[in-house]
Amino acid sequence: MLFFRSEERVSEWCTDRGVRPRPLVSVSQLWQLAAAWYSSRLEANARRPGPDEIRAIFAGIGLADPFWDPQADSFAEPA
Amino acid sequence: MDFDAQVKISVYRHFADTGEAPSTVDVAGRLGCSNAQVVDAYTRLRLQRVLLLEEDGATIRMAPPFSGVPTPHRVESAGRWYYANCPWDALGIPAALHRSAVVHSQCAQSGDRLRLEVGNTGPEPSDWLFHSLVPAARWWVDLIFT
Numbered sequence: 001m002l003f004f005r006s007e008e009r010v011s012e013w014c015t016d017r018g019v020r021p022r023p024l025v026s027v028s029q030l031w032q033l034a035a036a037w038y039s040s041r042l043e044a045n046a047r048r049p050g051p052d053e054i055r056a057i058f059a060g061i062g063l064a065d066p067f068w069d070p071q072a073d074s075f076a077e078p079a
Numbered sequence: 080m081d082f083d084a085q086v087k088i089s090v091y092r093h094f095a096d097t098g099e100a101p102s103t104v105d106v107a108g109r110l111g112c113s114n115a116q117v118v119d120a121y122t123r124l125r126l127q128r129v130l131l132l133e134e135d136g137a138t139i140r141m142a143p144p145f146s147g148v149p150t151p152h153r154v155e156s157a158g159r160w161y162y163a164n165c166p167w168d169a170l171g172i173p174a175a176l177h178r179s180a181v182v183h184s185q186c187a188q189s190g191d192r193l194r195l196e197v198g199n200t201g202p203e204p205s206d207w208l209f210h211s212l213v214p215a216a217r218w219w220v221d222l223i224f225t
């Protein structure tokens with residue numbers, strides 16, 4: 001998981017490594033993920049979200065690609 | 080609160096208060112228990128994906144969003160410095176602390192430096208991007224690589 005200055009830098013990074021770019025996430029979306037995951041982390045009853053909750057969190061900020069499915073073991077590189 | 084939850088909270092409080100991972104001695108001293116009991120709890124918390132441990136089973140590598148080792152993702156909040164495991168966790172630290180912070184990181188390709196102010200309601204506008212090579216279902220297969 002890495003930060004990039006722009007989409008062009010992501011493309012260069014992936015080309016250098018022979019991998020296909022994955023779905024991109026904006027800083028605004030990343031904050032929503034961070035808040036959903038960690039805002040209660042220092043509380044006694046904190047727990048990790050379950051698979052359905054994770055899907056709902058991702059879908060809620062527009063990340064519905066199978067890449068973000070926590071149980072999508074079938075995710076594979078497109079041909 | 081059960082014992083494992085007490086250990087978890089003790090670990091997280093130590094990270095929040097110091098910016099560093101606690102030793103088993105720190106946690107045992109805070110809870111008034113033995114080091115062996117803390118190590119046993121760590122093992123159970125690892126299985127619950129709360130902690131990532133070094134091979135010795137007693138040293139905390141990650142208590143997400145906090146990192147027990149230096150990383151390129153640093154967070155400054157209330158005069159204290161923290162290391163995050165990744166960009167997601169860098170934003171997760173101010174979310175967990177419920178405090179404003181400044182995230183310091185860099186572009187993985189160009190090396191350009193990122194300085195991102197994060198308030199209580201989120202980060203300042205930014206056109207930087209986050210990219211994960213590993214799909215969500217495999218994040219914990221090798222969390223350090225992820």
